[in-house]
Amino acid sequence: MNRRSFINNLSVCGASLTLSPTLFSFTKAPEKKIRFALIGKGGMGSADCNTALRVPQAELIAVCDIYKPRLAAAKKEWGEHLKLESNYKNILADPTIDAVIIATPDHWHQRIAVDALNSGKHVYCEKPIIHKRSEAKALIKAQKQSGKIFQMGTQGVSSVGIQLAKVLLESGIIGPLNFVDARFSSAPGMLNSFQAPAEATPTNLWWDQFIGEAPKQAFTPQRFFAWRNWSDYGTGLAGDLFVHVLASIHYITGCKQPKKVYSDGDILYYNDGSRDTPDLIYSLFDYTMPDEKSHFKVSLGANVLDGVSKQWGSTDFSMIGLKGTMRVTWDTVTIKTHGTVNTEGLEERLAQLPGFGAMRKISDYEVQFSANPEYPDAHFLHFQNFFHAIRDKSESVAPVEFGVYASSAALMSFESQMKKQII
Ligand SMILES: NC(=O)c1ccc[n+]([C@@H]2O[C@H](COP(=O)([O-])OP(=O)(O)OC[C@H]3O[C@@H](n4cnc5c(N)ncnc54)[C@H](O)[C@@H]3O)[C@@H](O)[C@H]2O)c1
Known part of the structure; x- marks a missing residue:
């Protein structure tokens, strides 16, 4: 079925x-x-x-x-x-x-x-x-x-994995959160240069309506199809990719916004005038938990020049706490702890969670929680x-407010890289 x-x-x-x-x-x-x-x-x-x-x-x-x-x-x-x-x-x-x-x-x-x-x-x-x-x-x-x-x-916030991660973090199983880590690489083959389709002509396309309130430009198919490369239309790799992880982190932790963000990045390869946003960016975010009792850092990186690593942070990231770590995907959460994983009462609690499938003990120090494979996908x-x-x-x-906060955190990362300063 x-x-x-x-x-x-x-x-x-x-x-x-x-x-x-x-x-x-x-x-x-x-x-x-x-x-x-x-x-x-x-x-x-x-x-x-x-x-x-x-x-x-x-x-x-x-x-x-x-x-x-x-x-x-x-x-x-x-x-x-x-x-x-x-x-x-x-x-x-x-x-x-x-x-x-x-x-x-x-x-x-x-x-x-x-x-x-x-x-x-x-x-x-x-x-x-x-x-x-x-x-x-x-x-x-x-x-x-x-x-x-x-x-x-x-x-992603509707995925069973993110919902599980929220309950598991709240249960205290990995202790107070101190770090979240996610990486993005490019899909193999993405380094190929842009080719406009033959039908991309000014008569087939309402150019002024594409530009909108952005600065006026003469018609160029590259800007239209590769709009992500340009800060006039896109929001860099941060707005494109980091926003997914940030939304998940905000959802899981209840945090609304980072206190500060520092990014570094550059156009390392595509310096042929085909973009004004970095092809590589790394950002550090500084968060305080809503109860103000603990702090954690988030490290996000995206490198579209890496066509080999096959990392996709929005659907696979790590949350590290004092007692252990959680690897979070949209279908599973895998917990590793220093001592024996304490799952007492957890299964009953998780049984209330829509789409929860099973808890599987991998060893005394590692347990995986997974979605019911028959349950619908996150999208x-x-x-x-x-x-x-x-x-x-x-x-x-x-x-909307949740969306604005997650989007703003991504924009802070983008802004920090563009301005080369802490935001
Ligand atoms: N949620 C996700 O996982 C996910 C994945 C990919 C993209 N996105 C987001 O989806 C959006 C679109 O990305 P895409 O990859 O589909 O881009 P795309 O270039 O493939 O599609 C954008 C479309 O918008 C049209 N368009 C441009 N200006 C318009 C206007 N003023 N009025 C009406 N149509 C207009 C273009 O002609 C084009 O067909 C972006 O904001 C992107 O960040 C989200």
């Missing part, structure tokens, strides 16, 4: 009462569908949309993109009935649309999100939800005034949580 049929079977059986709040949503009678639109049909927008469509109560109505080939592809992928728009304001003006997914480059996130909230739409916004820290206040205000649901696209759970929150008027798992 695969994950989906497991869920479907549950809903058929009506096995709701002993289930988690997450699975409970499947067991309710079908209701009016939540009608959503996608703004930004690139790589992640497409993945988001496909995942959102796996949630039974969600219906895709419209797609917006400024690049014609992607708009045309939307109908092929999701149906001829779709309304297609190149101006997101037309999507927001449609009263039949309840929610939007924003998956444009980073420099558009806050502007579109504020407009969407002011138009009465619920918002699922890709990370980082702000491009500059100065954008935070207006976004929080728009969400508060609208009362609409907001979810940041850091799907699906994150979207389910979003639609669930809309339907039940409950808080989402990554609401």
Whole structure:
């Protein structure tokens, strides 16, 4: 049985009462569908949309993109009935649309999100939800005034692994946290230089709408497709990658923001004018736990010039405490301690956690906690949580203030590298 049929079977059986709040949503009678639109049909927008469509109560109505080939592809992928728009304001003006997914480059996130909230739409916004820290206040205000649901696209926080890590850290099993460590390398082959597709012409692309409020530039496909390389549109490797780990750390520890951040990095290889953000960055973050009783440091590194190590920190990082360590992935938490691992009472506690599968003793000093392999993936759970929150008027798992704090921590790291100073 695969994950989906497991869920479907549950809903058929009506096995709701002993289930988690997450699975409970499947067991309710079908209701009016939540009608959503996608703004930004690139790589992640497409993945988001496909995942959102796996949630039974969600219906895709419209797609917006400024690049014609992607708009045309939307109908092929999701149906001829779709309304297609190149101006997101037309999507927001449609009263039949309840929610939007924003998956444009980073420099558009806050502007579109504020407009969407002011138009009465619920918002699922890709990370980082702000491009500059100065954008935070207006976004929080728009969400508060609208009362609409907001979810940041850091799907890891919905994973069973991160949920397990939160309970395990709180249980004291590794003692007070002192260090978190995560590394990112490039996917092999990523060093190849950029090649524009033949259809990337000014007639196929609304260039001014890509630029938005960023400094004016003559049309260049490289900036459009490799926008992550440029600080006018992206937020460097910190906003692209670190934000996922930071969101998970904030979720697990309850911390909101680092006291200070120091980064170093450089353009070590791509100094051919193809980027103004580093291809290698290392950052140290200084955090105090919410009870102010202990402090911990976070070390994050990303090196896109390393095509060999295959490290992906957002889905695999270490948390080190005085009594032991936790290696956290989205499906497992592996604990190693100095003495015998004390698991007393833990299994019962974890049994209450949606998606918990099993506890496996590897040795007296090592225990692994894992997700039920039949339980849905983090991306699906994150979207389910979003639609669930809309339907039940409950808080989402990554609401706007949480998103602003995690995004700001990533932006502090980026800023520190660019300015070569402690932030
Ligand atoms: N959550 C995750 O795991 C994850 C993974 C990858 C990317 N992302 C985020 O998703 C976002 C998109 O990244 P991507 O890799 O899909 O980029 P992409 O370049 O593949 O897609 C961006 C799309 O937005 C469109 N676009 C640009 N400006 C627009 C505008 N003003 N109005 C409408 N459409 C516009 C582009 O034409 C393009 O199709 C980024 O913010 C990125 O950080 C998140």
